Amino acid sequence: MIKQxxxxxxxxxxxxxxxxxxxxxxxVPMFGIVISFKNYNLFKGIxxxxxxxxxxxxxxxxxxxxxxxxxxxxxxxxxxxxxxxxAPIILALLLNEVRWSIYKRFVQTVSYLPHFIxxxxxxxxxxxxxxxxxxxxxxxxxAFGFQPINFLMEAGWFRTIYVASGIWQEAGxxxxxxxxxxxxxxxxxxxxxxxxxxGRWKRMLHVxxxxxxxxxxxxxxxxxxxxxxxxxEKVFLLYNPATYETADVIxxxxxxxxxxxxxxxxxxxxxxxxxxxxxxxxxxxxxxSRRLGETSLW
Amino acid sequence: xKRKVHLFDVVNALLLSGVVVATLYPFxxxxxxxxxxxxxxxxxxxxxxxxxxxxxxxTWF
Numbered sequence: 001m002i003k004q005x006x007x008x009x010x011x012x013x014x015x016x017x018x019x020x021x022x023x024x025x026x027x028v029p030m031f032g033i034v035i036s037f038k039n040y041n042l043f044k045g046i047x048x049x050x051x052x053x054x055x056x057x058x059x060x061x062x063x064x065x066x067x068x069x070x071x072x073x074x075x076x077x078x079x080x081x082x083x084x085x086x087a088p089i090i091l092a093l094l095l096n097e098v099r100w101s102i103y104k105r106f107v108q109t110v111s112y113l114p115h116f117i118x119x120x121x122x123x124x125x126x127x128x129x130x131x132x133x134x135x136x137x138x139x140x141x142x143a144f145g146f147q148p149i150n151f152l153m154e155a156g157w158f159r160t161i162y163v164a165s166g167i168w169q170e171a172g173x174x175x176x177x178x179x180x181x182x183x184x185x186x187x188x189x190x191x192x193x194x195x196x197x198x199g200r201w202k203r204m205l206h207v208x209x210x211x212x213x214x215x216x217x218x219x220x221x222x223x224x225x226x227x228x229x230x231x232x233e234k235v236f237l238l239y240n241p242a243t244y245e246t247a248d249v250i251x252x253x254x255x256x257x258x259x260x261x262x263x264x265x266x267x268x269x270x271x272x273x274x275x276x277x278x279x280x281x282x283x284x285x286x287x288x289s290r291r292l293g294e295t296s297l298w
Numbered sequence: 299x300k301r302k303v304h305l306f307d308v309v310n311a312l313l314l315s316g317v318v319v320a321t322l323y324p325f326x327x328x329x330x331x332x333x334x335x336x337x338x339x340x341x342x343x344x345x346x347x348x349x350x351x352x353x354x355x356x357t358w359f
Contacts, residue, residue: 107314
């Protein structure tokens with residue numbers, strides 16, 4: 001053992017920052033979970049607060065908002081996965097078919113751009129563009145003779161805005177992985193398929209797609225795990241009391257009740273519940289991909 | 299073997315031009331808004347280029 005450590009000391013040194021990061025920022029804070037089983041009092045501290053068992057979990061499940069929160073979180077994540085996952089694949093496949101390489105590189109570069117602006121700026125831009133008075137999207141709607149829509153104040157539009165802006169921001173960046181996977185496809189396979197009389201569509205279906213399938217599976221597993229971990233910032237920046245009905249997700253609810261209102265124990269209980277569900281999602285997505293195909297994360 | 303330009307190539311190029319416009323226009327628009335005189339922005343007259351001459355933009359420099 002010690003011999004092995006001595007032999008691999010430089011590798012272990014390289015690994016150390018990652019391990020330390022996870023221990024300090026992920027594992028140590030996990031001890032805070034204990035306050036979800038206690039009636040946490042800021043002045044008594046974690047150890048001296050009295051135990052209350054599952055009180056806060058029961059409080060959450062008997063709360064009429066609980067169902068709506070879980071549904072919103074799940075639906076937002078599901079739509080994001082459903083529409084956001086194929087978008088970079090389609091973009092990569094279209095880019096792959098472009099023969100004029102300057103044009104291809106130009107489109108690629110431009111589509112990466114939105115990835116580099118922060119969520120706060122994106123939310124600000126969305127507020128400006130979707131504004132019923134000065135937003136250009138409403139200008140277009142007005143030009144066709146329809147009534148302007150106050151997108152950010154209508155609950156029915158929230159999921160569309162969230163998912164569409166997510167695709168706008170991340171599709172180009174996401175396509176990098178697929179384009180990289182596409183370069184590993186053997187050109188001989190294309191030639192063979194062409195000689196066998198396969199058209200463009202058939203070549204895409206039988207050569208390109210199987211070529212990038214492993215990358216797709218791994219990204220699908222990773223994305224499925226995040227289905228409930230809806231980015232807090234973006235929802236927080238785009239929602240308002242008028243759209244809580246569809247926009248309020250677990251993380252924003254935890255923030256409002258746990259931190260703003262100071263119910264630390266209750267907030268922790270809700271968040272831990274979400275973590276457990278999230279874990280089940282990653283685990284089952286990985287299990288499914290191992291069963292269906294050969295690739296899986298572990 | 300000489301390849302001719304298929305209909306798909308044209309459609310594909312148009313689709314990707316759509317992607318370019320959709321990603322680039324918000325940037326151009328934000329740049330134009332940030333460089334325009336504020337009364338043009340409020341009156342919603344900014345489209346592609348900045349509006350308002352430099353002399354009216356007291357916030358410049």
